[in-house]
Amino acid sequence: MLLHMERNLKPLRHETRLKLLAVNEADGHIYADIEMNRMLQYECRSRRSREDRSDRERLQLSFRGGGWIIAKVTPLQTESSRPAPWPDSGQEDDAAGMEFGAPIQGNKSRARAGNSYSDVFSVDSEELTVVKSTPFLNNRYVNSQLEKQRRQIAYDREKVRQYAETWWNGANPQYEHFEVDCSSFVSQCIFAGEAPMNYTGKRGSGWWYRGKYGYQELWSYSWAVANGLARYLGSKSRVGLSAEAVDSPRDLEIGDVVSYSWEGGPYQHSTIVTAFDGDGMPLVNAHTVNSRHRYWDYRDSYAWTERTKYSFYHIADKM
Incomplete structure (x- = not known):
């Protein structure tokens, strides 16, 4: 909201639609991957604009006080990282630190992507996953x-x-x-x-x-x-x-x-x-x-x- 004020934006309409992508249980927690499709219509200096964005996040649900609460929210992917692995996958959960200017770290010759395996190419000490x-x-x-x-x-x-x-x-x-x-x-x-x-x-x-x-x-x-x-x-x-x-x-x-x-x-x-x-x-x-x-x-x-x-x-x- 502060960023909107700095830009002198007048919000006109905001809509967020959620889609459940996957659910996993590990270490007594439930992890739910969601996709949030967000739309914002706004006015800036009398000009109307619309911004759309599709974010993916992982919700960690923990049982506390007799019920389930959202204990942690983690972005599945940012503009500097690959998608995060499941907590029990055996991979380090450090996606936020994996940069694409010098991107995906590690020496794996294969990487899991969705339902298929994909080749990893070495690029001047960088790796690109296809x-x-x-x-x-x-x-x-x-x-x-x-x-x-x-x-x-x-x-x-x-x-x-x-x-x-x-x-x-x-x-x-x-x-x-x-x-x-x-x-x-x-x-x-x-x-x-x-x-x-x-x-x-x-x-x-x-x-x-x-x-x-x-x-x-x-x-x-x-x-x-x-x-x-x-x-x-x-x-x-x-x-x-x-x-x-x-x-x-x-x-x-x-x-x-x-x-x-x-x-x-x-x-x-x-x-x-x-x-x-x-x-x-x-x-x-x-x-x-x-x-x-x-x-x-x-x-x-x-x-x-x-x-x-x-x-x-x-x-x-x-x-």
């Missing part, structure tokens, strides 16, 4: 991207916005889906705006997504890793996707990118600008904690700290 996919890219498509690199392309910000609105709360099955997929989602949005890939075939360079090749899914770190995407956008590449860092969120347009470092170190989260509030400040769409038209500064996130650092990237209109 959930599942039916990617569509192939050699013919890669060749067309190489051709785009040789001619000027106009960045279509309206197509970016449309893609971000369509998939803000879902995973496009044509792409690989990560447990922490904020940067992959942003890359997909940028690509939907006709930004040409910088296809190098090397994970550590360029900005590209190839899809299935044999038994592997191929993509660059800059496509799927928050720190990799921020470094690429700040590199002023002259091939394929190009961008420049700007000083203020007020310098951003639809289709531009905000990168977040919660502790002031490597970047751990990425969002895409899709709208503006009545003060002219950016509203963003994002994944991991699926969000639509969320205020850009993320001070309402479990991941946010006083040391949070932001970078703002304006995507070039012509590439």
